[in-house]
Amino acid sequence: MKYVVLGSSAAGINGARELRRIAPDCEIVLISKDKNIYSRCILHQYLGGQRDLEKLSFVEHDFERLYDVDWKKGRSCVGLKPKEQVVLLEDGEMVGYDKLLIATGSHTFIPPVKNLKEAKNVVGFRNVEDIDLLKEVAKTSRNILVMGAGLVGLDCASGFLELGVKVTLVEMAGWLLSKQLDERAAKTYQEAFSKHGVKQHYGVGVEEVSLDKNQNITEAILTDGTKLPCDFVVVTAGVRSNVDFLEGTGIETSCFGLVYDETGKTSDENILQEMYQEPAPFGR
Template sequence: MAENIVIVGAGQAAVSCAARLRALSPECSISLIGDEPYLPYQRPPLSKAFLTGELSVERLALKPHDWYDAQAIDLKLESSVSSIDRRERQVILQGGKRIPYDKLVLATGSRPRVLPDKFTRDASRIYTLRGIADAEMLKGELRPDRRLLVIGGGYVGLEFAASAAKTGLDVVLVEAAERILGRVAASETADFFRELHRSHGVKIIEGVGVLSICDIDGARRASLSNGEQVDADFVVVGIGAIANDRLAMECGLETRNGVLVNENGQTSDPRIFAAGDCATLGGEALTARIESVQNAIEQGDAVAHSLLGQAAPPRKTPWFWSDQFDAKLQIAGINSGFDRTEVKAGARAGAQSIWYYAGETLLAVDAINDPVTYMTVRRILDARTSTLE
């Protein structure tokens, strides 16, 4: 009998899962539930091309509306899931409507971390960036000669700072850790992007925390832990993301910084699977949650196979990217556990790469304006991964 599969979430992992399911099983019933009014869309351009007006809402869509009709996928937009009834195998929407499932996929993504209320309760115009609605509000703030404070020196904060500076804003970025990109990249990569930003007029303050933000005379005033004060017209907070695992926790699934899954994407309930930013892969030696487009696509695809009792395709090397000013960073691999790096010049002017090693084992590369090196290392890592399957 054809199974009834419900996917909660409408991002990259959800669409990847739905598309692969339909390709593998023309007869199964597929429902895809999203809480936003927009067609499922790409999120990375929100801090770049969409923010600066180079990309429209329509062009963000992962698939056109008629694709869902053609694939017989029941797309439910503006539908928020309030709970999951595992015993009755039903998803319950706000308002009380119940949607039955034979198998369920959680692809609920993640949400931005926010500053504690005690830091911001006396201030307005403090934003995070996750969805189209956030980006639309921020587009209205991006006007030349205005002042912006960015809190957080990870990739999202740096990308937003770059987009704002290109628009003509006066930008200050504050990072509480010793340096920008402290959790995700080597100091050599951080050094490159620090100098890149400073060359475009962005002021970067590192090793300094924000003590409070308040409204004064129509502006936001941030008091920093080094005694400095920064005035801004608005503030953007980019201090990481938290897995949207509330539904999983409340219905009793095992969670660990996300919805805990095995190598097949299966949760502690054999009828429920998870994929994308909300999913944490657990194992004897590793517990990891990867936030990337590539991971969302591959996990969604793998879960589709698992739902039908099929073996998932071979894993590929994780990859990421970041565009800032005229620099394109392409990352292949996961640098966790590296103990040394090597910096190599690229074949063309301005290109360089940072290679990560654990002993003599190559783990990853940060390739800056160097697509040849990026693809070379990615092939090396892909070949190694395939031998481990």
């Protein structure tokens, strides 16, 4: 049996590990856009310099050998032929499978703010490449705006603080971490960020960004009319599922991503979103 796993982050890696456990003799091919295996949860420490790439990893150093996985790293899947049971990679290679596990996760959502999509000096806070760019940005930018004060936005602000860079947070909700905290609890964190020089704007969104002739943002205009000087924007305002490569395949998706049942099966019986694990019997 040949399994192909798409994605080498938390879901894909643990899917591959689980496959090796339940099917010791199967062939496993892991395909990922990512060239490295790393935890996104600690990317702020990569920005802040407390961890290097090696220390972001959550796998054994000999993961591929240990789990006998053929990892095609830095390779994107751009299509799928469910009837032929093959995935198409961007360089034209086709990889056949008996069963396919899709664990392609998500990407940064860029909100429909005027001029934002066209701007050059804007990035998300999700991939190691984003953080590599931000490390460079931190050396020269003086007015970095972080759009969104949820968990990821705060990670971003904290990472920058480690570098001595004080960002500006703009959040549409009335306070930071509005999904996790009430206003009173949030105040404690807001004050702590203020003490460290982080400027914060709550209850307002970014309505528009102004661009110079090189398509670089120079100013952000907020929904209350406030104009903020700005030479870089980090967008931390949510994500969208990576399911573009499924377009036209007939595999069911919704606005949230791939549709699957409680056992992880998608609308195609050979394609799984997540491995289904039998509940462990008592005593194990």
